[in-house]
Amino acid sequence: MNLLPNSEQSEIVSVIREFLANEISVRRYQDEELLGRSYSASLWQQLVGMGWFGISQSESIGGSALGLVDEVMLAREAGRQLVSPTVIATTAAVHLCTAMGNEPLAQQLMTGQKRAALALAESLNIEASTEANNLNGEIKIFDGENADFIFVCDGHSSCLIKASALTDRQSAACIDESIALELATLSATSCEVLSKESSLVNILALLLAGNLVGIAEAARDQAASYAIEREQFGKAIGSFQSINHMCADMAVTAEAAWAQLAYAALAVTEKMDCAELQVASVVLLAKKAAIDNARDNVQIHGGVGFTVEYDAHLFVKRYHVYKEILDAFYECQPRILSES
Amino acid sequence: MDLTFTAEENQFRQQVRDWLHSNRPSESRPSVADLSACREYDLAWQKTLAESGWAGIAWPTEYGGRGLPLVQQLIWYEEYAKADMPPGGSESVCFVGLAHAGPTLIYSGSEEQKSFHLPKIINGDAVWCQGFSEPSAGSDLASLRTKAVIDGDDLVVNGQKVWTSYADVADYQELLVRTDFEAPKHKGITWVICDMKSPGITIRPIKNMAGNTEFCEVFYDDVRIPLKNIIGGLNNGWKTAMSTLSFERGTAFIADQVELEVDLKALEQLAHRTKFPNEKTAISNDVIAARLCEMKAEVNALKAMTYMSVSKNMTQDLPGPEGSVIRLFYSKLSQRVTQLCMDVLQSEGLVLSRVPGAANHLIEKYLFRYSATIGAGTEQIQRSIIAERILGLPKSR
Structure with a gap:
């Protein structure tokens, strides 16, 4: 048993953290041109170059053969800088393709030739519909511009739908202005790849939870550094206990969610009996940690935090996107209370 | 990163399980209302644990421990908690010795101090209590005022401590005293082992909101403590106390x-x-x-x-x-x-x-x-x- 990242893992995380902070810091959204485009083609090629989408895939298909825990550590880094949910979708899509033995498509996704975007479907029952290859219903697509596939999960089955099979796509303004939202309707649409593997549900849940943990940590760090630099009444606001202790609580909240994230990813990897319970626990805690810390970060920034001139608001908004995506396919309570 | 325990660790877990299964005491712990009975019970249990090699699992072998990694100690606690046994955590009278004083001695004590005290703690021969807080020094611990003056080979202590659990039934105390009143407040403190049977000590139990009286005030009236009982050096007690508190918050x-x-x-x-x-x-x-x-x-x-x-x-x-x-x-x-x-x-x-x-x-x-x-x-x-x-x-x- 060892819950500390080894030196190789720490090295990977620090390289990725530095890369994301330099290349696509959350500050990028200060450039209005980039709003509504958390996906960018040039970034994509860089992520592909790092092997992002195949980190836990076998070397025989061009992956790095690292673990799911490494993959969720990357998800956490992506969450810190509010990288596009398209990264989550494409990572999950690679898992879906390899689970179904569709290696050519997995490789196209890993090498950046194809890309999947994430979609939320409220009342979809993929399994029932696919007998007739007949998916119907309203979906919400995130950063789906130029994506080749749409990834949807209903909590039991996961599938990839060809983007070209979608008709009736309509752009809408998203609460999170860093994301391009589209509303679309599935009508007798068929799946390109489909799996009923429950492990895919766990992987998608963990990737989303990883991003939420990243949000909780980034909010904590922003709040702490602002508390150090901002002065009122002649001293740093971090020297006032009301602020100082809020920051401490943010640290505790983030740490608990991170520890549980690592534990859950390992429990899934090691196929432990409690894996479902562990994943549900981190989903519950990561959602709460992200919104609690995102809210406190706005508060600690005061008036500035309420403006769009600073990025504190973006963490709040992205939380809602990930939370709704999770809630549409993943229920925590039955999974947590069923094991006693 | 992994959650898998090694074969050796699993074997250790099985040994713990088997032992706990066949060694659960027939009588349960007496009510905290009878502190002497609790002391007797907890020490007897500690002795039983020590005799079977379950005490001081992660402590160095030269002082009676098993010298195993902390993960084995964790496994012990996990199995112990599941097995419905006598209190094994902070409720036991052995807690301060095992979780505070012991680790502090291992970290900062002299050879003589370690070889005298550590086996007693492990074998259930001594109960320790804490003497840090005072009526005017709680969260602001460094402003403590219990005074100790050097007289020959002794410190002579006068003052008062508070919130000392099990003071009534303890043999030794990890005591913080002020040995330099001129120095800045963190620099004049000394960490010393106090024999609770020393003349001049008065103990007054305090009833807590859960209805029990293991909580005490301790008064010191010209209590003589040999200088050789100092841990970590004269006026260096803040540093030693911080290590004690690190163990308390980190592993205790x-x-x-x-x-x-x-x-x-x-x-x-x-x-x-x-x-x-x-x-x-x-x-x-x-x-x-x-x-x-x-x-x-x-x-x-x-x-x-x-x-x-x-x-x-x-x-x-x-x-x-x-x-x-x-x-x-x-x-x-x-x-x-x-x-x-x-x-x-x-x-x-x-x-x-x-x-x-x-x-x-x-x-x-x-x-x-x-x-x-x-x-x-x-x-x-x-x-x-x-x-x-x-x-x-x-x-x-």
């Missing part, structure tokens, strides 16, 4: 943390069988179910944090400030767990005891947990430590 409560998982399981079962107004049972109530669900997730996170902390402490001699993160998380969570238990009990939670001397343990536990966010540093002090030492924020006082 692993047993309690692990126990919370067992407590919550019991609570979940209670919620499944307790009738609730307008519902079948408490668990059918949406609010109770949602609270239980969240706490279960948090107890899982506590375990993950405990594992992370054990992993980290296998690579360092002294636990770091991250211990305060777990302490704060655990102490608040443990209060919420017992509070939910009260809500599940409903009006049965008002009936402390139907028969004199047999109090409802769940209610006692609930009341006792109010101390969790005060002892070992208040939750406010833990927050300040986290903010300053982990996040790098300025001092807030």
Whole structure:
């Protein structure tokens, strides 16, 4: 048993953290041109170059053969800088393709030739519909511009739908202005790849939870550094206990969610009996940690935090996107209370 | 990173399980109302553990320990918590010796001090108590005023300590005294071993809100303590005390943390069988179910944090400030767990005891947990430590 990242893992995380902070810091959204485009083609090629989408895939298909825990550590880094949910979708899509033995498509996704975007479907029952290859219903697509596939999960089955099979796509303004939202309707649409593997549900849940943990940590760090630099009444606001202790609580909240994230990813990897319970626990805690810390970060920034001139608001908004995506396919309570 | 225990560790776990299974004491621990009986019981149990090699699992072999990695100690606590045994965590009279004084001596004591005291702690031959807080020095520990003056080969101590659990039945005390009144407040403190049978010590028990009296005030009137009892050097006591507190926040409560998982399981079962107004049972109530669900997730996170902390402490001699993160998380969570238990009990939670001397343990536990966010540093002090030492924020006082 060892819950500390080894030196190789720490090295990977620090390289990725530095890369994301330099290349696509959350500050990028200060450039209005980039709003509504958390996906960018040039970034994509860089992520592909790092092997992002195949980190836990076998070397025989061009992956790095690292673990799911490494993959969720990357998800956490992506969450810190509010990288596009398209990264989550494409990572999950690679898992879906390899689970179904569709290696050519997995490789196209890993090498950046194809890309999947994430979609939320409220009342979809993929399994029932696919007998007739007949998916119907309203979906919400995130950063789906130029994506080749749409990834949807209903909590039991996961599938990839060809983007070209979608008709009736309509752009809408998203609460999170860093994301391009589209509303679309599935009508007798068929799946390109489909799996009923429950492990895919766990992987998608963990990737989303990883991003939420990243949000909780980034909010904590922003709040702490602002508390150090901002002065009122002649001293740093971090020297006032009301602020100082809020920051401490943010640290505790983030740490608990991170520890549980690592534990859950390992429990899934090691196929432990409690894996479902562990994943549900981190989903519950990561959602709460992200919104609690995102809210406190706005508060600690005061008036500035309420403006769009600073990025504190973006963490709040992205939380809602990930939370709704999770809630549409993943229920925590039955999974947590069923094991006693 | 992995959650897999090695074959050797699994074998150790099985040995622990087997031993616990066939060695559960036939009598349960006496009520805390009878402190001498508790002392006798806890020491006898400690002796039994030591004789079978279960005491000082992670302590050095030269002082009677097993010299095993901290992960084996964790395994012991996990199995112990599941096996329904006598109190193995902070409730035992052996706690201060095992979790504070022992690790402090291992870290800072002289050879002579270690070889005299450590085997006594491990073998259940001595009870230790703490002598840090004073009426005017609680969270602001460094402003303590209990005075010690050097006279020949002794320190002569005058003053008062407070919140000393089990002072009444203790043999030794980890005592902080002021030995230099001119120096800045952190620089004039000395950490010394006080023999509780020394002339001049008066103990006054204080009744706590859970109804027990293990909590005491201790008064010192010209108490003579040999200079050779100083740990870590004269006027260097703040540093030694900080190491004691690092152990307290870092590793001392692993047993309690692990126990919370067992407590919550019991609570979940209670919620499944307790009738609730307008519902079948408490668990059918949406609010109770949602609270239980969240706490279960948090107890899982506590375990993950405990594992992370054990992993980290296998690579360092002294636990770091991250211990305060777990302490704060655990102490608040443990209060919420017992509070939910009260809500599940409903009006049965008002009936402390139907028969004199047999109090409802769940209610006692609930009341006792109010101390969790005060002892070992208040939750406010833990927050300040986290903010300053982990996040790098300025001092807030």
